[in-house]
Amino acid sequence: MNWPDAQLNEIKSKDDLAAYLQDLAKAIGDGRIALENPSTVDFVDASARWTKAMDGFFKNVIGEPVPDSPNWAIIAAIFRAAVTYE
Known part of the structure; x- marks a missing residue:
């Protein structure tokens, strides 16, 4: 699978996912990525809708x-999409 977000293409393991999520949190905290769903409930809802x-x-x-069996990159994509999905 070739993700449009190059970072997702590098996620092969749970450790890769954890590192990606830490980087995502830092990017949100630094303001490099705008957070459309700032509350937990909105973020979880956006995750479900995406x-x-x-x-x-x-x-x-x-x-x-969509693959029948998700992989670590798909989980990361759900988190990433929930940041901005309206």
Whole structure:
């Protein structure tokens, strides 16, 4: 799979995911990434809504169907999308 966010392409393990999430938190804290869902409930809700809608993302952006078995990169993508998904 070829993610449009190059960092997602590097995530192969749970340690990679943990490092990505730490970097994501730092980028949000530093203001490099705007946070559209600042409350926990909004973030979790955005995660759920993006997950439900990710078939369209995979079809239109990735050019593949959503895999039957998620991997560490897909989990990271859900977190990343929830930061800005409205």
